[in-house]
Each structure stands twice: as structure tokens, then as C-alpha cells.
Amino acid sequence: MMFTHDDPILELTDSQSWQLLEKTQHGRIVLTAAGETDIFPINYLASNGMLLMRSAPGTKLAELTINEKVVFETDGISSDEAWSVVVKGTARILQSGEEIAKAEALGLKTWVPTLKDFYIEVKPERISGRHFNLGEQPERF
Amino acid sequence: MMFTHDDPILELTDSQSWQLLEKTQHGRIVLTAAGETDIFPINYLASNGMLLMRSAPGTKLAELTINEKVVFETDGISSDEAWSVVVKGTARILQSGEEIAKAEALGLKTWVPTLKDFYIEVKPERISGRHFNLGEQPERF
Incomplete structure (x- = not known):
């Protein structure tokens, strides 16, 4: 058991949630527009x-995540325990060469073997x- | 490889997406309110x-999913392939005894070992x- x-x-x-965020690599980002x-x-x-x-240029993700509020979720499940962490924050696309180099x-790996030119950073608020x-x-009695 | x-x-x-939906048990539901x-x-x-x-009475999920538009996502990842299916639809809480009995x-199992009284049905639209x-x-040349 983790906890x-x-x-x-x-x-x-927050500290326990960060432990889980840091040891996981795969999640989902939720965007709302119009x-x-x-x-x-x-x-x-x-x-x-x-x-x-990271996101490929021209995708909906890249277009929507410029200064947008986003929700991010990651979770895990095993036979006897499960967990979920939700981050609400602001996404922005990294612009400067220094930020991108860092x-x-x-x-960071991506799912798809194509060139990925955008780095998106989500600054957590909650x-x-x-x-x-x-x-x-x-049992129900 | 699945595909x-x-x-x-x-x-x-749609048919391929349903294959994946049917063989998976764990996903995420996204709700937007106010x-x-x-x-x-x-x-x-x-x-x-x-x-x-299923959802426990009194949870945000149970409250929000009465006739609400929802987005549902499930995904899977292995060493050489990954997939994701997104369903947009309308959620409602089952009301009649016959529906609930069915x-x-x-x-359907839940994550948490408490009595869960609400069944939520999502009717897919997309x-x-x-x-x-x-x-x-x-490599980038």
C-alpha cells in the first residue's frame, strides 16, 4: 500500500499528491473552449x-493551451488500491530558447514518433x- | 498490436472504439458546471x-450528472502501443426499479467498498x- x-x-x-505526480508519466489534459x-x-x-x-504543432492541444485554464488528471489502479491526482492550473507554451533548452x-518522451515542437508547461493552482x-x-441488510 | x-x-x-470500451473497466468522467x-x-x-x-449518493458526481453533458475517456498504454477513446454524451441517473435491477x-464494481446507490448511464453522442x-x-536534421 502506498498510503x-x-x-x-x-x-x-499536496505533498502526497506530488509524490504520485512525480512517479507517473502518463495522464490526461482537459481543455474547455467555446x-x-x-x-x-x-x-x-x-x-x-x-x-x-509536449505537443505537435497545429494540434488542437497546441492551439488551445496558450494561456488557457486546464485540468490535468493522472491515476493508477492495482488489485487492492487506486489513486487519482487532479491538477487545475494555467497552461502556456514555452517560448524562449532558454526555457525550451531546459x-x-x-x-520528456512523447507517445508518437514525430517531431514535437511545442513544450507546454502547466502551472498548478489547485x-x-x-x-x-x-x-x-x-452487504446490504 | 491491437491495430x-x-x-x-x-x-x-466507432466499432474499433467500442471494442476497446468493452474490454476496459476503468476510465474518467469529465463534468463541467458553472x-x-x-x-x-x-x-x-x-x-x-x-x-x-456507479456513484455514492451525495457526491459531486451524482449531483452533476443528472441530465448533464459529459465527456468520458479511457486509455491504455503498453511498451509499444497506446490508445485512447473519448465518448461525449448525456448522463442520467437511473430511476426506475427495472432499470436499476438490470x-x-x-x-459493475466500484472502487470503494461502500454502498453505492446511484447508477449513472451515459448515452454516447460522439x-x-x-x-x-x-x-x-x-532525429532532427
């Missing part, structure tokens, strides 16, 4: 209190995490 | 062209799925 608790659900502290909500699976890297992602040095003890539903 | 293709990304047909977007990890079951989920008979051949990024 031990008697209740079915444990609300995680009343339309979209969700994209994405590889990411948690570094220095930020989330870093981001490249972190070695983080929430939950850890679940999995188990059978109690 | 063979030469390009990095294959846009899946300008606030939330995402919840959830177990689900694809049955008869619908997605079925839903119970499907044996489905999109993508399959990715994973690989290294090509």
Missing part, C-alpha cells in the same frame, strides 16, 4: 513544481489527490 | 451501446478513438 488508512478514501496532502470540453491523453513530467508536456534536457482502498461492497 | 498501421496515429472507427470543470476516475461497464457507472445484474504506435522521436 495506509482505515477509511475507503484518503484525501491526500463551451466544448476535450480530453487528451498525454505523457508528462513533473519537475520543479510544474507539469511539462525542457529538452529533461528528456491540486487534489485521493487514495482508495479497493474492496468488495459491503 | 496494425504504418502511420504513428490511427483514427479508430464554468468549473472536474474529472473523476471511475469504473464503468460498456453494455448495449451505453456506458454504465444494471445491478451486470455486476465517439472518437485513436491508436498510437509508440516509438522514439525521429
